[in-house]
Amino acid sequence: MRLLMLWGALVLSSVSLGAQPPAPTEELNRMKALDYMVGEWKGTGWIEQGRPRETFAGTELIQKKLNGLALLVEGKFTGRPPGQDHDVVVHETLAVISYDRRGSKYNFRTYLANGMTGDHDFAVLEKGWQWGLQFPGGRMRYTMTLQGADRWVEVGELSQDGTTWRKFFEMTLQRAPK
Secondary structure (H helix, E strand, O other), X not given: XXXXXXXXXXXXXXXXXXXXXXXXXXXXXXXXXXXXHOEEEEEEEEEOOOOOOEEEEEEEEEEEEHXXXXXXXXXXXXXXXXXXXXXXXXXXXXXXXXXXXXOOEEEEEEEEOOOOEEEEEEEEEOOEEEEEEEEOOEEEXXXXXXXXXXXXXXXXXXXXXXXXXXXXXXXXXXXOXX
């Protein structure tokens, strides 16, 4: 209880003394490099992972959060699995992108509808970005290239040795009109 009271007194004294944390200027400047992503994107793609190639239609909705300190990325993709007579959600994801000044790197945290989550490498490229992850037996990477102002092309690749890559995913999205 005393610890709680001490903590409360410290918080109140820092507020009353006008102590402000430093402005997140570097973080905001780094996140501006991703401003082009904000908006709704729609398109189609394909994936080939241990089964015959499957096609899908998808939407990525990207919003600025916390005055631009983070991007919220929501993806939802539908397709028609073999034997189905209607489209179903085949992949649904949520991600948060932010910049960590202390670590001098972007953070990319993903949440999948199947319960999987992860923190992944994320790099800003000249005309897009790349993120990836290690898995038992290899590495996976996704590279997005912005073509013009309104065309998003993303390729997913797998490698067992880090040198030879095999494409297993491709999607092309167009920025939806506002």
